[in-house]
Amino acid sequence: MVSFTYIIKDKFGIHARPGLLLVQEAGKLTSNITIFKGTDSGDAKRMFCVMNLAVKQGDQITVHVEGENEEADAEVMREFLKNNL
Template sequence: MVEQTVTLKNRNGLHARPAALLVQTASKQSCKIWIRKGDKEVDAKSILGVMSLAVGAGETITLKADGAGEEAALRALVELIESGLGEA
């Protein structure tokens, strides 16, 4: 299992469009992936779970991946978040 803490750099946090992009990216991975904010942890492949975290701009989350390809999966998600989740 690998994990990494990241800060959302996009201006609107994980609202619908960025959350969907994150879930799509997570869903392409074969390993299990979770996102934790505070004491709540959700499946990163669930749009309802991700949206329920209500992650705002500048907030910090922890990504965890476990299974085959976990390091590559974590790297892909961290890069997506650090690039602004598709926002210009």
């Protein structure tokens, strides 16, 4: 398993549009991807789970990536977050 943290910079946090883009990006990957905000967590491939975390600007999230391609998939998620959130 590969894990990394990221602080959300988008002034609206993970709202509908970037949330959908995140789910679509995660859906392209073969690894299981889980996003944690504090003690709450959600499957990054499911929109309801991502939106239920209610991630705001300045919140720190932890992303866990687990699977055969976890290193490459984690890098894809890092780049996505850096460029979109």
